[in-house]
Amino acid sequence: MALSKKRKVAVTKVDKNKAYSLKEASTLVKEINCTKFDSSVDLHIRLGVDPKKADQQVRGTVSLPHGTGKTKKVLVLCTPDKEAAAKEAGADFVGLDEFISKIEGGWVDVDVIIATPSVMPKIGKLGKVLGPRNLMPNPKTGTVTNDVAAAVNEVKGGKIAFKVDKAGIVHASIGRVSFTSDKIAENSAELINAIIKLKPSSAKGIYLKGVSMASSMSPGIALDTKSLMN
Numbered sequence: 001m002a003l004s005k006k007r008k009v010a011v012t013k014v015d016k017n018k019a020y021s022l023k024e025a026s027t028l029v030k031e032i033n034c035t036k037f038d039s040s041v042d043l044h045i046r047l048g049v050d051p052k053k054a055d056q057q058v059r060g061t062v063s064l065p066h067g068t069g070k071t072k073k074v075l076v077l078c079t080p081d082k083e084a085a086a087k088e089a090g091a092d093f094v095g096l097d098e099f100i101s102k103i104e105g106g107w108v109d110v111d112v113i114i115a116t117p118s119v120m121p122k123i124g125k126l127g128k129v130l131g132p133r134n135l136m137p138n139p140k141t142g143t144v145t146n147d148v149a150a151a152v153n154e155v156k157g158g159k160i161a162f163k164v165d166k167a168g169i170v171h172a173s174i175g176r177v178s179f180t181s182d183k184i185a186e187n188s189a190e191l192i193n194a195i196i197k198l199k200p201s202s203a204k205g206i207y208l209k210g211v212s213m214a215s216s217m218s219p220g221i222a223l224d225t226k227s228l229m230n
Contacts, residue, residue, distance in 0.1 A: 007219075029215050032221075034215075038069070040216055041174055041214075041215050043188055044169055045172075046211070047203075047209060049168055049207075051164050051166055058199075059140060061142055063160075063190075064190055066187050068187075070111075072111040074152055074155055075092065075110040075114070076115070077113060077114070077137070078115065078116045078119060082148050097122075114143045114151045117145075117146065142159070162195070174187040192211065208225045208229055210225065
């Protein structure tokens with residue numbers, strides 16, 4: 001595929017043989033943005049874990065200090081007594097049976113699904129649809145809770161969930177290219193530190209194997225992992 005002029009220029013600005021500091025990368029990712037829209041800035045973190053082992057499945061949540069720059073659509077699945085609290089907190093969709101039917105029919109136009117513990121038995125059958133999209137409510141990520149208002153506020157305020165994939169990599173959006181470089185760096189540091197704290201005791205050798213920062217359609221920038229561990 002032919003590279004666009006902007007992309008060609010961007011590629012020349014990134015030294016493939018250099019591992020950048022977080023501060024340098026956060027400035028460079030803004031300079032090499034190739035898109036006309038406000039691209040997302042993503043981190044790709046390769047970990048020294050074996051995701052096939054249950055005790056090495058790194059997953060969790062983190063509240064980014066400056067949010068993600070994206071307004072997340074939130075669905076709350078709950079009993080009628082919790083609906084008002086969910087709506088007041090800003091949930092985009094609230095209900096139960098109606099949305100279970102819609103999801104069974106293939107509707108997944110949401111970014112996060114929050115559910116109360118009492119309705120989880122009804123939601124279990126949606127695993128085949130929600131699981132591959134990382135939308136299944138889970139107590140570990142705070143999306144199965146009786147305090148639906150607090151959960152909605154956290155998600156709307158910049159809380160993200162992350163999970164290592166089958167290749168041992170965590171992919172996460174930590175902001176937008178319109179953010180200042182300081183905000184990109186601070187959000188990145190918050191995520192990386194959260195992942196470092198979750199290092200499984202059974203994981204041997206180097207834990208943080210590689211970290212790359214990139215915006216949509218722009219080349220990746222390799223980060224200096226040793227400096228990130230300090």
